[in-house]
Amino acid sequence: MGKGQNKLQKFAEYDSFSNTFSKTDDTKGQWAEIFGNHHPIIVELATGKGDYTLGLARMNPQINYIGIDIKGNRLWKGAKIALDEALHNVRFLRIAIEQIEDHFNPNEVSEFWITFPDPQPHKWHKRLVSGRFLNAYRKVSKSPCLVNIKTDSTLFYQTTLDQIAEDNLTIHQNISDVYALNPVPDFLNIQTFYENIWLAEGKKIKYIQFELGTVVSDETRKPQPSKDKLL
Numbered sequence: 001m002g003k004g005q006n007k008l009q010k011f012a013e014y015d016s017f018s019n020t021f022s023k024t025d026d027t028k029g030q031w032a033e034i035f036g037n038h039h040p041i042i043v044e045l046a047t048g049k050g051d052y053t054l055g056l057a058r059m060n061p062q063i064n065y066i067g068i069d070i071k072g073n074r075l076w077k078g079a080k081i082a083l084d085e086a087l088h089n090v091r092f093l094r095i096a097i098e099q100i101e102d103h104f105n106p107n108e109v110s111e112f113w114i115t116f117p118d119p120q121p122h123k124w125h126k127r128l129v130s131g132r133f134l135n136a137y138r139k140v141s142k143s144p145c146l147v148n149i150k151t152d153s154t155l156f157y158q159t160t161l162d163q164i165a166e167d168n169l170t171i172h173q174n175i176s177d178v179y180a181l182n183p184v185p186d187f188l189n190i191q192t193f194y195e196n197i198w199l200a201e202g203k204k205i206k207y208i209q210f211e212l213g214t215v216v217s218d219e220t221r222k223p224q225p226s227k228d229k230l231l
């Protein structure tokens with residue numbers, strides 16, 4: 001089967017799975033009903049093949065996990081594994097993260113993870129920790145809400161620290177080399193598809209956990225285009 005055909009088959013299969021959702025599904029405010037319980041909901045943004053979502057879900061059956069990504073063929077992989085392992089606490093949602101408010105009610109999300117996001121070197125506003133993204137996350141989350149970032153990218157790590165400083169947020173953990181920890185805590189010792197690539201290149205893996213805080217008015221923010229220019 002050609003690459004394109006394989007992708008189309010995965011898209012079709014993705015839609016047929018019982019643990020998957022897409023932008024046309026009405027999920028806003030429905031997640032407790034979908035999971036059949038009121039357990040806390042942790043969302044992994046840009047989950048790719050869902051490796052981190054699956055790893056955390058296996059460790060914490062009393063927590064519900066939703067992996068979000070725009071790429072259906074990648075999500076297919078995570079969804080298939082979750083079905084094969086009968087992981088009752090995992091769902092996947094294929095949407096652009098920019099649309100998160102259309103798919104979750106205020107207060108529906110307890111915590112976020114972002115693992116190995118594209119650092120978007122030329123587009124500051126597209127980085128998943130830029131101000132407009134944090135505001136979108138704030139509109140669907142409980143307060144307080146933790147955000148966990150795992151990245152190989154010094155640029156993304158620094159952007160996260162800059163945004164935390166700009167929004168005056170509280171850092172709970174800031175680890176510049178996760179695998180120098182001894183022992184590495186279980187919740188940090190899950191390797192994703194992209195993490196394995198960067199580890200093979202000898203890159204250091206960084207982790208930050210911070211409190212999301214409340215919505216910051218766009219008027220009080222520094223103009224973002226100048227930040228793009230600086231990079």
Ligand SMILES: C[S@@+](CC[C@H](N)C(=O)[O-])C[C@H]1O[C@@H](n2cnc3c(N)ncnc32)[C@H](O)[C@@H]1O
Pocket residue numbers: 045046047048049050051068069070071074095096097098114115116117118192193194195
């Ligand atoms: C570098 S991959 C990382 C995937 C996974 N977390 C891992 O570590 O293997 C980045 C992922 O982010 C997704 N992504 C980037 N921007 C997005 C957006 N605005 N909305 C939804 N997904 C996005 C891409 O489709 C891609 O799967």
